[in-house]
Amino acid sequence: MAHSMNRRSFLTQQTAGGAILLAGGTWVVGQSAAQSAADSKATPKDAPKDATSGGPKEGTPAPKQPAGKPREKKMPIEAELVKAFVIAAHKDLEEVKKLLAAKPGLVNACWDWGGGDFESALGGAAHTGQREIAEFLIAKGARLDIFAAAMLGKLDVVKAMVTAFPGIEKTPGPHGIPLIVHAKMGREPAADVLKFLESLQPKKAT
Incomplete structure (x- = not known):
């Protein structure tokens, strides 16, 4: 006589035989019930891995990025x-130091004198021959340009820029001041730069 089988006995036997009915009516055969249940509830963190690639199975939600x-x-x-700082850089090292200590962001700030005539503190120091102010600003992070390099007598820098960008020596600086004037303002330490820039000048007809 066949014995009646209650739900618990049925599930126990089917589990032992390697089959289980998951939520939703899906039969899984050939793996343990515990693994099947875990896979059916897996989150992105513990999602089942693909047997061949080792990565998450297709369709697994990607984890959210912070x-x-x-x-x-x-x-x-x-x-x-900004205006006060740029003006100070033309002549007053102590004022430059005081203003920069209070507001370090001034070091590369520019003032527009009108019509796009922008000038930084380093630009002001360069065309007025203020070597000490220029060197202080550069040490504090001011961006070196060809005009300051010319005034400071940095021949290798000026030559490299002219070689890389032929004709750059004709580009005027703040207030339209030519590069060669910056070299003149550098006096003796910039003598070699001045000589080099003079050699680039058009020859005068005799």
Whole structure:
């Protein structure tokens, strides 16, 4: 006489035989019930791995990436402070030091004298021959350009830039001041730069 089989006995026998009915009515054969149940509830963190690639099985949701940290928004430096710093760089090292100590961001700030005539503190020091101020600004992170290099007598820098960009010696600096004037303002330490730039000048007809 056949014995009646309750639900628990049926599931126990089927599990032992390697088959289980998952939620939703799907039969899984050939693996343990525990593994089948785990796979059916897997999250992206413990998702079942593909047997060949070792990666997640197809259709496994990708884990969420943490949102990037937003960049800090900085306020512009006050215009009058920029102007005061650029003016000071033409003649007053102590004032330059004081202003820069209070606001380090001034080191590369530029002032527009009008019509796009932008000038940085280093630019002001360069065309007025303020070597000490220029060297101080560069040490604090000012961006060296060909005009400051010419005034400081950096012949290798000036030559390299002229070689890389022929004709750059004709580009005027702040206030339209020519590069060769910056070299003249450098006096004796810039004598070799001045001589080099003079050699690039068009020959005068005799």
